[in-house]
Amino acid sequence: MSTVEACEAAQTCWFSCRAAALGGQTWTDGPLHWIREGAEQNLMFPTRIPADAVQSAVEEARETGVQIIGAWLGTEVDASALAAAGFERGWAPSWMAAPVADVGVSDDPRVELQEESNDYSDEYADYAEMLKLTRVRPQHTWYAAAYVEPGKAASRKLAGPRFAGRAWSHLTGETAGVFDMNVWPRFQRRGIGSGLLRAVVAAAAQAGARDAVLNATTEGRLLYETCGFRQIGAGITWWLHLEA
Structure with a gap:
């Protein structure tokens, strides 16, 4: 049976391939793996979230016309840096x-x-x-x-x-x-x-x-x-x- 880590890897791969098909971008900044597709940008399953890296990503997103930033996390990850940057807690996916x-x-x-x-x-x-x-x-x-x-x-x-x-x-x-x-x-x-x-x-x-x-x-x-x-x-x- 698959693990949660396999679920996260599958979703990251899908987002990356989808962005490549639509002229988006994928990049890494320290522990943060970002994928941008059109007006949406996603942070994919970090194990830690440095506050300065989040702030830098938000500022760049504003300059490039991104309208929404999503962050996908495990429930054990400290999200205080996201909250401090203005992110709001959203829906909870059930991995199946x-x-x-x-x-x-x-x-x-x-x-x-x-x-x-x-x-x-x-x-x-x-x-x-x-x-x-x-x-x-x-x-x-x-x-x-x-x-x-x-x-x-x-x-x-x-x-x-x-x-x-x-x-x-x-x-x-x-x-x-x-x-x-x-x-x-x-x-x-x-x-x-x-x-x-x-x-x-x-x-x-x-x-x-x-x-x-x-x-x-x-x-x-x-x-x-x-x-x-x-x-x-x-x-x-x-x-x-x-x-x-």
Whole structure:
């Protein structure tokens, strides 16, 4: 079974690859590992947080147009330097893990793996650009989308399958991290979430993944538990919103 450290490594690798795909930056300042992607900057799992390094990072972020800074921590890490810099304590991710064999294989016809997508308009062009990660060979990133047929009461303008949700997996060593899994509210409670989850985990398993990991909100835990995941630890996030 995976450890919390494996969960943290998987998320750091995913953030780094995502930033590289979108022209972001990754750098280290002493014990602090930073990743910047667009208007967001993240501090990834430090074991200690020097106050001067935090202040320097915040000042640089302001100068470069960053609007939000997130810090991902273990619960045992002293966050007083973040609080002093104006960060506020945020949500607590539940780290969950499962052997890929326990998650199972998706046979949901509504779900398909994709390397290209027309589901994102110009407003979300950056998100669509991330799909280039799925085209790297050997493949280490997978994207799945779900579609449902409109109900009988739908208007003609809504004819054809409706985009209902998405999920990603990213392989780090033998660990498949599951990220950004989302089923739009109107399509929830139809089994779509489990189909998406199993599709991206099964794809990573074929590439050598032995375990799957993710960070869950309270709302998502029940779904993950029904697919074989169990909580192995918890973390905490801190956030600083900068003026535009």
